[in-house]
Every structure is written in structure tokens, then in C-alpha cells.
Amino acid sequence: MTEVETAVAIAVPLEAEHVERIRAVDPSVTVLYEPELLPPERYPADHLGDPAFRRTPEQEERYWQLLNRAQVLYGFPNDSPEGLARIAASNPHLQWIQAMAAGAGGAVKASGLDKESLRKLRITTSAGVHALPLAEFSALGILNGFKRTADLARDQADKLWPEVRTPTRLVSGSHLVITGLGEIGLETARVARALGMSVSGTKRTVETLDGIAEVTDNEGLAGLLPAADAVVNTLPGTASTEKLFDRKIFSAMKPGTVFINVGRGSVVDEAALLEALDSGQVSYACLDVFAVEPLPAESPLWSHPNVLVSPHSSALSAAENGLITDRFCTNLRIFLDGGDLPHLVDPVHFY
Template identity: 85%
Template sequence: MTPVETVVAIAVPLEAEHVERIRAVDPSVTVLYEPDLLPPERYPADHTGDPAFRRTREQEDRYWALLNSAQVLYGIPNENPGGLARIVASNPHLQWIQAMAAGAGGTVKASGLDTEALGKLKITNSAGVHALPLAEFSALGVLNGFKRTAELARDQAAKTWPEVRTPTRLVSGSHLVITGLGEIGLETARIARALGMTVSGTKRTVEALDGIKEVTDNDGLAGLLPAADAVVNTLPGTPYTEKLFNHDIFAAMKPGTVFVNVGRGTVVDEDALLEALDNGQVSYACLDVFAVEPLPADSPLWNHPGVMVSPHSSALSAAENRLISDRFCSNLRIFLDGGDLPHLVDPVHFY
């Protein structure tokens, strides 16, 4: 029996070599890929592409005709909530979208689509693809805080050689608390343990995990913090994590705690963080994500001596497109075989 054709459309910038790997998954797969309809990448894994890119009227019609003829999309159209809302409304054959982001729930929520509309298709995120670079960045943040690199940089800029040397802190033997022991959190824990740290953390479903000293849910977070020398947040932005790190949570930390955020900025009450930085409860904050992005120019976080600002770039690596296309090829095989796709975005909780 002739296999049923599955049409995949590439909706976001992607190198041709990765497209060919998608085509090779199965003879029944037809991949629609017209690179002239996609904005050029400004850097590796630039899924949005050059904002100056404009399609002609004819190209715009071709782009949407291509997407509307597919059952599967690689990427959310135009990589924005409006594109998602439009394709769901215009393509009745659409069954599955592979999103580029690990935290695609925010885009899905912002699309304004109701539960009924979202229930007609599957949206998978790229959770786990970014685990290693985010874990490495988290280790950087912890090391920066323990080794006083911000102070060293200031002294170097001022050509200051202090008469009294200040000791640094040992990472080995210290304790780390990770909020969100998913793929990113567990990879962070692996690297932390390699540095000699012990690790506890939170998980939505509380269960024993190898190498993790104590696991609780977010309601038990305050109980973990008095023992923490450093805290790493990997949680996504959902109604349940909104401003989880508030005044009370920062107050539960012991003085001098190092704080790293590679999850979502909405998980942190930034006013409460600034207060904790100013009163010494937090000695150093390494932040890759913020409640509003780009970080507004008038935010005190820019100039705070105990803060490192990273422009939501810590997950990026030259290997990202390859890793996401690897994930997509694996998922496509599962989809063709009628299996359950992993890393589905919850259409209710947007997680």
C-alpha cells in the first residue's frame, strides 16, 4: 500500500543541510522549503531573522499558501503569536507545529487562541535542546558570584590593586537550590555536582531524583533556601510561577546568596530582587531573562554593581539549529508512526 504523504513546511529560517535531513526521515515526507520567503539569519539559530526583511505581496501570498498546504510546520509562522493565530485559523489540515523555543508556552498564550482551537493540533517545544548551554551559563553565574568577578573587573578598569586582599568563596562543598528540575535543571545539577556542590530543588511532581539531596514543589521552596549558597531558576513563565521569587522568598535566603535566572523573567519580582541585592541577602545576580524584554533603559538592574545583565542569549549556540532539527526528525518519526509526541505545550497552563 502506498504510504500517505505527509507535507512539512519550513516556516522559519533554516539551513538547507538540515532541511535535507528532514526530507530523509521517510519517503512519505514532502518538505516545502523556499528560502527566499524566509528572512536571513543574523546569527546562528536566528529563528526570527533579519527584522528589515520584507516579502513582496506575491511572496507573502506564496508563504501563506505553502504553510496552509502542510500538516506539519517546522517553526511558528513569522515566529510570533500573530503568525500562530493566523495559521490555526487558516489551515484546517494542520496537525502539529514544532516550536523553536523551549518556553513556547508564552507565544501560544499570547496568540489568544482558545482551548478548543488549540485542542485541534499539537504544539511541541524545544525543551532540552538548550539544556547544556543554559546549564553552563548557570555555572558561570555561580562561579562569577563566588569568585567576585564583577569586583575584579571594576578594579581592573580603575587600575586598582587593593592593599587588603579579599578572599573568594569555594564552590566545592557549597549547596545549590534549583527551581525547576526538568531537563535544564537536571543538566545544571550535573555540572554543579561536578564542581563539588550538593543540590536540592523543586519539581511540579515531587519524586526522588538521583544525585538530588531533597526535592519539593514550589510551595516548599522557602524551606530549601536557608541552606542554599546559590539558587538557579529554570522555571518557565506561567500563571503559577508569576513572581514566585517575591520579597518573602528572597528574605528566606541566607545573606550572600548568589542568584541566577535562566528561566523566565516573570518568575522574579524585580523590585524584590533589587531590595535583596541592596540589603545583602543576594550578593550577586546573573540574569539572562527579565520581566520586560528588551530590558528598559531606565531599569536599575543595568547599573547595579551586583548584577550581570545578559540579553536573553545564554541558550544560543552555533549547534542550535542542528540540535533542534535533530529533535524535529526524531519527533517526525514518532508522528509518522502514530506515537505520542514528547514536550507538548499544555494548551491550558501554557507550560
């Protein structure tokens, strides 16, 4: 019996060593990879590539011809919603796309794909690949807030040795609330417990979880916050999470709470967060994501003394491309065997 060929096209920059690992998954896999058609990476896991890169008209035609031969894509074309919309319309053979982002639902929604396209085309996210770096960044935010590193940096800049020293807070024995106990949230909980914290949190489907003191849905979030010393948001941006962290939620926190956001900026009402920072309800905020990105120059968050601004980079690590390739190779094996792909983008809620 002749094996059915499965064509996999690499649509975004990827190191040759990882391309070879994809080729090795199964003899029936043909990898379509022309590196000269892909922009060079500016840093590890730069899926967009150098924005100065331009294909010639002939290269542009070859790029889309290559992608239109594939049943499977590694990455959205040009790493963009527009590229996703174009390939969905032009490639009738396409069955599955592996997205690079954990929160790929936003790009899928922005592509404007109709219900029929969303029904036919399976799109998997890289959820979980970024769990450890995001958990470590969250731990950084907690430690920064508890150990007053913003104050220390200001004193150092001013060459100030305070006559009266200010004590710091112990992380061990404190309580953390995590919104979104998925893979990122659970990895954050694991790291927090290693620091001696107890953990509660929210989950869309309420269930008992090992190591988590209390689990509720987002409707019950306000009831968890009075006990929280720190709060980490990992939630995606959806209609149901839009500005979940509003004035009511921030007012439910006890004074001095440390707040970290590694989910999506749309989950936070930034005006309400600034009010909470100015009142001391939130003592420190470590933010990797924002309602508008790049963060506008006029945003007060840039200059607030108790805010750390990270340019949506906390998930990046030198290991990312290798980890995504690991995930893709596992998924490709499932796909070839006719199994159910994990981490599919929900075509209704887009997460």
C-alpha cells in the same frame, strides 16, 4: 499500498543541510521549503531572521499558500504568536507544529487560540535542546558570584591593586537550590555536581531524583533556601510561578546567596530582588531574563554593581539549529508512526 504523503513546511530560517535531514526521515515526507521566502539569519539559530527583510506581495501570498498546504510546520509562521494564530485559522489540515523555543507556551498563550484549536493542534517545544548551554551559563553565574568577578572587573577598570586582598568562596562543598528540576534543571544539577556542589530543588511532581539531596514543590521552596549558597531558577512563566521570588522568598535566603535566572523574568519580583541585592541578602545576580524585554533603559538592574545582564541570549549556541533539527526529526518519526509526541505545550497552563 500507497504511502500517505505528509507535507512539512519550513516556516522559519533554516540551513539547507538541516532541511535535507528532515527530507531523509521518510520517503512519504514532502518538505515545502522556499528559502527566498524566509529572512536571512543574522546569527546561528536566528529564528526570526533579519527584521529588515520584506516579502513582496506575491512572495507573501506564496509563503502563506505554502504553509497552508502542510500537515506539519517547523516553526511558528514569522516566529510570532500572530503567525501562529493566523495559520491555525487558515490551515484546516494542520496537525502539529514544532516550536523553536523551549518556553513556547508563552507564545501559544499570546496567540489567543481558542480551546477547540488548542485541542486539535499539537504544539511541541524544544525543551531540553537548550539544557546544556543554560546549565553552562548557570555555572558561569555561580562562579562569577563566588569568585567576585564583578569586583575584579571594577578594580581592573580603575587600575586598582587593593592593599588588602579579599578572599573568594569555594564552589566545591557549597549547596545549590534549583527551582524547576526538569531537563534544564537536571542538566544544571549535573554540571553543579561536577563542580563539587550538592543540589536540592523543586519539582511540580515531588519524587526522588538521583543526585538530588531533597526535592519539594514550590510551596516548600522557602524551606530549602536557608541552606543554599546559590539559587538557579529555570521555571517557565505561568500563573502559578508569577513573582514566585518575592520579598518573602528572598528573605528566606541566607546573606550572600548568589542568584541566577535562566527561566522567565516573570518568576521574579524585580523590586524585591533589588532590595535583596542592596541589603546583601543576594550578593550577586546573573540574569538572562527579565519581566519586560528588552530590559528598559531606566531599569536599575543595568547599573547595579552586582548584577550581570544578559540579553536573553544564554541558550544560543552555534549548534542550536542542528540540535532542534535532531529533535524535530525524532518527533517526525514518532508522528508518522502514530506515537505520542513528547514536550507538548500544556493548553491549560501553557508550559
